[in-house]
Amino acid sequence: MATENTALPVYSKKDFESGVDPRWCPGCGDFSIINQVQKVLPSVGHKREDIVFISGIGCSSRFPYYMNNYGMHTLHGRAPSFASGLKVSRPELMVWIVTGDGDALAIGGNHFIHAMRRNIDLKLLLFNNRIYGLTKGQVSPTSELGKKTKTTPHGSPDAPFNPPALAIGAGATFVARSIDVEGAHLGVVLKAAAEHKGSCFTEIYQNCPVFNDGAYTAITEKSVKVEALLRMEHGKPLLFGKDNKKGIRFNAQSAELEVVTVGEGGVTEKDVLVHDAKRDDPTLAFMLANLSLKPGFPTPIGVFRDVSRPTAEELTWAMINAAKTKKGDVDVTRLLSGSDTWVIK
Amino acid sequence: MATENTALPVYSKKDFESGVDPRWCPGCGDFSIINQVQKVLPSVGHKREDIVFISGIGCSSRFPYYMNNYGMHTLHGRAPSFASGLKVSRPELMVWIVTGDGDALAIGGNHFIHAMRRNIDLKLLLFNNRIYGLTKGQVSPTSELGKKTKTTPHGSPDAPFNPPALAIGAGATFVARSIDVEGAHLGVVLKAAAEHKGSCFTEIYQNCPVFNDGAYTAITEKSVKVEALLRMEHGKPLLFGKDNKKGIRFNAQSAELEVVTVGEGGVTEKDVLVHDAKRDDPTLAFMLANLSLKPGFPTPIGVFRDVSRPTAEELTWAMINAAKTKKGDVDVTRLLSGSDTWVIK
Amino acid sequence: MSTPSKVQQVETVTIRFVGDSGDGMQLTGTEFTRANALAGTDLATFPDYPAEIRAPAGSLSGVSGYQVNFGSKEIHTPGDAPDVLVAMNPAALKTNLPDLRPGGMLIVNKGAFNAANLEKADYKSNPLDDDALKHAYKVLAIDMSMLTDHALQGSGLSSKETARCRNYFALGLMYWLYSRPMEQQLEQIQKKFSKKPEFVDANQKVFKAGYAFGETVEVGLQRYEVPASKLAPGTYRTVTGNYAVALGFATVAKLTGKQVFLGSYPITPATEILQESSYFKEHGVVTYQAEDEIAGIGSAIGASFGGALGCTTTSGPGLALKAEMMGLAVIAELPLVIVNVQRGGPSTGMPTKTEQSDLLVSLFGRHGEAPMPVIAAQSPADCFWATLEAMKIATKWMTPVLLLTDGYLGNGSEPFKVPAPSELPTFDVKYQTTPNHDGAYMPYKRDAKLIRPWAIPGTPGLEHRIGGLEKDSMSGMVSYDGMNHERMVLTRAKKIANVIEDVPDVQVYGKATGDVLLVSWGGTFGSVRGAAELLQSQGKAVSHVHLRWLNPLPKNLAAVMKGFKKIFVPEVNNGQLAFYLRGMFPGIDPVQFNRINGKPIKIVELAGKVLEVL
Amino acid sequence: MSTPSKVQQVETVTIRFVGDSGDGMQLTGTEFTRANALAGTDLATFPDYPAEIRAPAGSLSGVSGYQVNFGSKEIHTPGDAPDVLVAMNPAALKTNLPDLRPGGMLIVNKGAFNAANLEKADYKSNPLDDDALKHAYKVLAIDMSMLTDHALQGSGLSSKETARCRNYFALGLMYWLYSRPMEQQLEQIQKKFSKKPEFVDANQKVFKAGYAFGETVEVGLQRYEVPASKLAPGTYRTVTGNYAVALGFATVAKLTGKQVFLGSYPITPATEILQESSYFKEHGVVTYQAEDEIAGIGSAIGASFGGALGCTTTSGPGLALKAEMMGLAVIAELPLVIVNVQRGGPSTGMPTKTEQSDLLVSLFGRHGEAPMPVIAAQSPADCFWATLEAMKIATKWMTPVLLLTDGYLGNGSEPFKVPAPSELPTFDVKYQTTPNHDGAYMPYKRDAKLIRPWAIPGTPGLEHRIGGLEKDSMSGMVSYDGMNHERMVLTRAKKIANVIEDVPDVQVYGKATGDVLLVSWGGTFGSVRGAAELLQSQGKAVSHVHLRWLNPLPKNLAAVMKGFKKIFVPEVNNGQLAFYLRGMFPGIDPVQFNRINGKPIKIVELAGKVLEVL
Numbered sequence A, B: 001m002a003t004e005n006t007a008l009p010v011y012s013k014k015d016f017e018s019g020v021d022p023r024w025c026p027g028c029g030d031f032s033i034i035n036q037v038q039k040v041l042p043s044v045g046h047k048r049e050d051i052v053f054i055s056g057i058g059c060s061s062r063f064p065y066y067m068n069n070y071g072m073h074t075l076h077g078r079a080p081s082f083a084s085g086l087k088v089s090r091p092e093l094m095v096w097i098v099t100g101d102g103d104a105l106a107i108g109g110n111h112f113i114h115a116m117r118r119n120i121d122l123k124l125l126l127f128n129n130r131i132y133g134l135t136k137g138q139v140s141p142t143s144e145l146g147k148k149t150k151t152t153p154h155g156s157p158d159a160p161f162n163p164p165a166l167a168i169g170a171g172a173t174f175v176a177r178s179i180d181v182e183g184a185h186l187g188v189v190l191k192a193a194a195e196h197k198g199s200c201f202t203e204i205y206q207n208c209p210v211f212n213d214g215a216y217t218a219i220t221e222k223s224v225k226v227e228a229l230l231r232m233e234h235g236k237p238l239l240f241g242k243d244n245k246k247g248i249r250f251n252a253q254s255a256e257l258e259v260v261t262v263g264e265g266g267v268t269e270k271d272v273l274v275h276d277a278k279r280d281d282p283t284l285a286f287m288l289a290n291l292s293l294k295p296g297f298p299t300p301i302g303v304f305r306d307v308s309r310p311t312a313e314e315l316t317w318a319m320i321n322a323a324k325t326k327k328g329d330v331d332v333t334r335l336l337s338g339s340d341t342w343v344i345k
Numbered sequence C, D: 001m002s003t004p005s006k007v008q009q010v011e012t013v014t015i016r017f018v019g020d021s022g023d024g025m026q027l028t029g030t031e032f033t034r035a036n037a038l039a040g041t042d043l044a045t046f047p048d049y050p051a052e053i054r055a056p057a058g059s060l061s062g063v064s065g066y067q068v069n070f071g072s073k074e075i076h077t078p079g080d081a082p083d084v085l086v087a088m089n090p091a092a093l094k095t096n097l098p099d100l101r102p103g104g105m106l107i108v109n110k111g112a113f114n115a116a117n118l119e120k121a122d123y124k125s126n127p128l129d130d131d132a133l134k135h136a137y138k139v140l141a142i143d144m145s146m147l148t149d150h151a152l153q154g155s156g157l158s159s160k161e162t163a164r165c166r167n168y169f170a171l172g173l174m175y176w177l178y179s180r181p182m183e184q185q186l187e188q189i190q191k192k193f194s195k196k197p198e199f200v201d202a203n204q205k206v207f208k209a210g211y212a213f214g215e216t217v218e219v220g221l222q223r224y225e226v227p228a229s230k231l232a233p234g235t236y237r238t239v240t241g242n243y244a245v246a247l248g249f250a251t252v253a254k255l256t257g258k259q260v261f262l263g264s265y266p267i268t269p270a271t272e273i274l275q276e277s278s279y280f281k282e283h284g285v286v287t288y289q290a291e292d293e294i295a296g297i298g299s300a301i302g303a304s305f306g307g308a309l310g311c312t313t314t315s316g317p318g319l320a321l322k323a324e325m326m327g328l329a330v331i332a333e334l335p336l337v338i339v340n341v342q343r344g345g346p347s348t349g350m351p352t353k354t355e356q357s358d359l360l361v362s363l364f365g366r367h368g369e370a371p372m373p374v375i376a377a378q379s380p381a382d383c384f385w386a387t388l389e390a391m392k393i394a395t396k397w398m399t400p401v402l403l404l405t406d407g408y409l410g411n412g413s414e415p416f417k418v419p420a421p422s423e424l425p426t427f428d429v430k431y432q433t434t435p436n437h438d439g440a441y442m443p444y445k446r447d448a449k450l451i452r453p454w455a456i457p458g459t460p461g462l463e464h465r466i467g468g469l470e471k472d473s474m475s476g477m478v479s480y481d482g483m484n485h486e487r488m489v490l491t492r493a494k495k496i497a498n499v500i501e502d503v504p505d506v507q508v509y510g511k512a513t514g515d516v517l518l519v520s521w522g523g524t525f526g527s528v529r530g531a532a533e534l535l536q537s538q539g540k541a542v543s544h545v546h547l548r549w550l551n552p553l554p555k556n557l558a559a560v561m562k563g564f565k566k567i568f569v570p571e572v573n574n575g576q577l578a579f580y581l582r583g584m585f586p587g588i589d590p591v592q593f594n595r596i597n598g599k600p601i602k603i604v605e606l607a608g609k610v611l612e613v614l
């Protein structure tokens, strides 16, 4: 059982491949994601048998079958509920959730926000392709307003979610974003997620070449990405663009973020906002999560927020153990008798 | 039908009382809330028969029975789904949702965040008593961490939601807060909600004298409220406290809000942040929504955010009407024949 | 001065205490129940709460009641109609008088019959002045308010506090009427109010005053005595059905040494199970209040995947929501117990009223072919045993099990004989720790009984994946092969059919053949058994079998039914068991008796119906 | 040089086109289907998609197929086994050869049988070199790849583009084999690719090459002709069941002038209904893709409260999730149509495979007593008529109605005779606009049929509140009165029973008495009718009744069944209708035949089983 504390074997990527070859369409972004996950797992300090992958339903949710760990491919949208029960029941396990934008945010929205709120130590990876892949191309809660899909041939009338903003609003203690094609960056973010203790949300932009191809080319194309992506690092100034000349500054008058060019108009690097992912107050993370919605601003990737608090399972077990020490080991007869009995002779 | 546009009758509060006397416990905060709603409705510019109240299940959700409008007392947590369908189907109706902290945020969390995201014109009133009232006192998603309730006798292990933060994170275009005992203020907020067009969230702090008495005394008691409450008004500086001497200032270094005292240390009123509920960027509203979580900060009441965008039902009907003008009135035979038929003689 | 009236022995009595929610009738009822329990009578109780929310004081909707039926013979139900009605205010009288048996005893607190209260109960005139009342019942109108005030003169208690002591006057009087020893109640008051000493003294005073009143009252009052019943010797306590389920969870955790994980969401009338379970932490019960019913069962299934004994508790609307999840538990074949405390339906229906209308949804309420064992408890105390049985089946057969109780069982109470450890079932819950198929682990490779192994996370080398898609009959990997699917559907069905080996035969109460066989299930056991006794005592050829197992049905049921001219099925629904029996046993066509009024069936009414078909 | 082979007439042929997902077999199938439709044959088709996600090119899991059965006599199913199998690559051959009828014709694209593809299909050696194959079937191995390349030499198309034209070679050959006129297809290509002219020319070339190949090939090929069938004169089109449901929604909107509101959530195999409906905006259909199934039906109920005709569409798992909402619709008594396109269960099960296993959950899958009408469609085109019927019942009786179809009906297609307006049912949907009870509005005051009025928001003076709690039998206000509850439960049940007045009697296909009566429901109609024809043609005393109505069951069903020695119930489930009939008709004990392999039942197999019991 997981509780025995024998030494950790030395793992390689292969140790986390189930041997079943993934059933995703050729060119699907899910391939590169699973590749990174399998690369990171050897170094997360958990035994293979103590790691569990839980998913809902969707292309992305086929993930557990391809991992050589314990896994559950559950019901559409419900993965966080299973994961929460498992983690509270057995805190020593490392529990990952793999889900899609429809799975996590459409039918699964409630379990998602509650997992974030409770601060149970669950590592949720959301593969966001802004479409329903498995069912062949319907609008999702992250599809753009006006998006034409099989169920919205005239365009979607609904504003989409901004997933990191939703997660922050729900109380997640870890919130990050990366991209399928940014392998190295994704690896780093996954490692950070693995190290965090608490509710953990990682949005991964994922391309669906079949039903929503090119959803992210505007920020991932070689030619544009240096200007389009803001790579956040805790404790470092928020710089981006060619030669890191551009920066994010805080405008105290308007209480808003703005883009500045270092060296222009007397702007120096120290005017640039230094990223602080560790602060308890979620507002800075929220500001950054909303950055890309404003024209002229880059899309932040990396860790928005990473704060530590006691997890729900820790608090739960603290109470259980307190009760056990207080009451001692009551035998079954005393349990059954309770406090108010009488005797019939 | 609602579509005929005859003149609006002159209503009094009585016109909105169904005559069924409310079945709430003596002293319940719900009484003062319904009182304010009935006072505001005569002035919202809708006919009584064009107003619909939809609720879920809970003490608060009994609300529609006491209103002399059309109403549905639906299923636990599901009110927004009925309301969304009704409003998209009949945009001319004014649709209110009355719900509780358990109804809206526990079982109903998914419908809640999607109603906020879509920007359907629904006026949602959340009576937040931080407890499950109807089922007699279990922990709710707004109960404080460590709260002892019937289902958490040793304290709740779960962090609560901050409802306005969740609504903002989900994309609500109107977010406000008021308090059952602040009748006048509540009336003003309800009026603002009535006037907003789009997804509309109003949290109302409500006391449950039976199962969670005094949940808000720390901010509502005569003696403390002047220091404890920050009354936000769009376009006005964020001042509070005795003689409005205290204010909220923006600290550009830390990118955080802070409390200052006007007249001390060179602080003048113009250093104080001016509330802007109308800006599209939700970050300022989010900052204010998180204010009260920080020790030493007041609890903001009033309108956090009030921005206008095309609503989902407007966009839906724009598409429908476009299709109608484009295709004209196709008769049933042409509808049934479609484009590819053959004839058997 | 009063002539000491001699005590008359009676076999059983049904008493109902009714008053305003604020009058403490639940306390009075439980305390008086305790007195009779200690006196060794058998008993059954049923509280009748007002609709969820607390209504205005004195209003009709604010009436709260507690009925207890106790006797020297075996007691099956809280009683058809009260022999004695204790009414603390006009609203209570108005709403409960119709139930009092003709000629029964009516004790009222005259002091509460003032203009204001009469109006709230919309009485045009004071019913106590009505001669008809006096003719129909033995009326004892006492100004308990005034007498309580007297008793507490100079106690320094506020009038509000004084009023709260009134119920002890009624209790004292009942003690005297039914010849129960004062002392134990005085001690009990001592215990109960140890934290508020001023109330110890006050309540004792008022209690004594009530008792004394019985002796001193002018009208020579008839005293009664209900002797001890022939309950089996042993240690007893009273339990409600909901408490008994929670106690069952804790007991299983103790017996198995495994964690019992209860993932649930509050819903009337099941909420108490979650509440009570949260006090059993030290015994190995982990409770988790989920965000909704779906997450409640989901968390339990997740915990079961991790090796815990997952459970979830709910009532009708919640059961409906759990349907998809139950299907997953069926196809994944994980142990899980779903407790459904039935209430009045459909939809939100009548949350505080009892009903048996979830039988068919329990048997068939999942899409696809998704059979699972279904068990129903028959009395409050039996909820404990039924829980143990459900947990045993779930863990032995790797299957979800549905346990049905109802609002009447859940809130009702009766004596529970504390079992000796030796009387408890033995569990042997095992996890797979080694490969089961030449070096590999095949999660769906079955034993002779078609049970699959249970390997849990943390077990090296047995890593595997399961899910809701149809799976290969060995490896559990996704399979779209049609014949594999057919095989799996049939195998899952066969496995549940195999559970029959753990289903005891039904016992016939009465002769093995005769004119009418009463067939009941779940919470109607008491009413139907009572009717059977009554009819048999009248020499009728009527027998009774009660079904604890709904799926699989007991082996001998078909044969047993053949022994009777007529099968008679009484239910608190529109005929669900009757339909099910027709479907399962071609040729069987039961006579139905259906009551759907939110209350247990009355013994006398049922007996009458049976007589009609005899 | 080839001897022009004379054309042989055949009554029916079943052809299956199979290839890689990329090979365009769905297009080839539909185009060839069209050719036969235009030739006036009756037909039925069934596509066989790979599991949801697109698998690697050439892999076994990537095979996509399309089967068409056409004939000069009435066609009920896509055919038991193909007479002709057209396989475009090794994987397609491997997965489909077992289905080809012995001695059938096998046409393969030899060019695709290279080492790489053989390996992907895990063939050790090239099956085309295997003599056994040649003995078992008429094998025609053609290098379509090469011939296509030749045809397109100098066209300037890339090899990738050229490859995409290959399917037209196969199509051309089939045109020749089955004597269909080339011209119409050339036009069709013209239409289809008008936006990409280069492909018009290319595809026409390749199509002609395929056709020419038939004439010029050395081996004298047998040509066939399937004459026109005796379809009733009229205008026809082919529809899938899912499209037919959407067309039904639009038609009802047109006929009633009322808004049809479809609140739904995508799920295989029901998604197309939502997709197709979203193209009917101008006809008065409003579609709303909700966040989940619960919100889907919730939005529809909300719209119905507002006066729209609310509908929701789903499949098994979604139906399970809607259970609580359906209960609300039952107690609120609002019109609502729930369409459940059944798929393989339990749980996520087999999303792309068909099954009939949601009958019992449809009838009984709600907590409490919550009856509703249940109707099942019998063929792709009938999905249109069944939808109209369900909508009519829902609006007339103020009740939710469950309409069952399945994956086979939903994705399958057949000719649909476009009805004249006069052939369409008339609807009269009325709203209450005036008080109905001396000046007041009583939402639950019923007419003689027990139907309640429908007053909608916007109607002055009729403001009222409804909900899920039990309600007073007139005002609809919350009522906790037990007798009112019993009355309401029985009234709701009676109302649904009254729907019988709109349920047509079952028609017996064959003699009114005999040895065996086949009783079927839903999607098995075609197979069972086919088997009945077969057995009757062999002189067996076998008749057939098909149930379109599951609740209420047709008036004459009991009487009809009495006319036969045996009742025989074939189902693609584990015996749900058989159980239901036992429960509803004491004494009836059907023989069951159950196949649960994700496919429609085969006519010949079924006929064989019936012979066993004769």
Ligand SMILES: Cc1ncc(C[n+]2csc(CCOP(=O)(O)OP(=O)(O)O)c2C)c(N)n1
Binding pocket: A057, A058, A059, A060, A061, A075, A076, A099, A100, A101, A102, A103, A104, A127, A129, A131, A132, A133, A134, A135, A140, D265, D266, D267, D268, D293, D317, D318, D321, D348
């Ligand atoms: C209860 C239920 N409803 C609907 C479905 C159908 N369904 C399966 S996956 C899916 C959406 C998948 O989209 P997403 O979560 O974004 O995953 P992706 O395929 O894009 O990776 C839907 C609607 C289902 N399987 N179960």
Ligand SMILES: Cc1ncc(C[n+]2csc(CCOP(=O)(O)OP(=O)(O)O)c2C)c(N)n1
Binding pocket: B057, B058, B059, B060, B061, B075, B076, B099, B100, B101, B102, B103, B104, B127, B129, B131, B132, B133, B134, B135, B140, C265, C266, C267, C268, C293, C317, C318, C321, C348
């Ligand atoms: C499906 C379902 N689950 C659970 C319940 C039981 N229930 C009714 S109200 C309620 C919570 C009420 O709390 P809240 O929404 O805060 O409303 P309040 O009573 O506090 O105003 C619950 C759990 C129900 N009626 N239906």
Ligand code: SF4
Binding pocket: A023, A024, A025, A027, A028, A029, A030, A059, A060, A129, A133, A134, A207, A208, A209, A210, A211, D053, D054
């Ligand atoms: S459909 Fe899209 S998301 Fe799904 S596997 Fe294919 S490419 Fe990936």
Ligand code: SF4
Binding pocket: B023, B024, B025, B027, B028, B029, B030, B059, B060, B129, B133, B134, B207, B208, B209, B210, B211, C053, C054
């Ligand atoms: S329980 Fe609380 S919230 Fe409910 S009515 Fe009573 S006081 Fe109000």
Ligand SMILES: [Mg+2]
Binding pocket: A100, A101, A102, A127, A128, A129, A130, A131, A132, A133, A140
């Ligand atoms: Mg997606």
Ligand SMILES: [Mg+2]
Binding pocket: B100, B101, B102, B127, B128, B129, B130, B131, B132, B133, B140
């Ligand atoms: Mg509440």
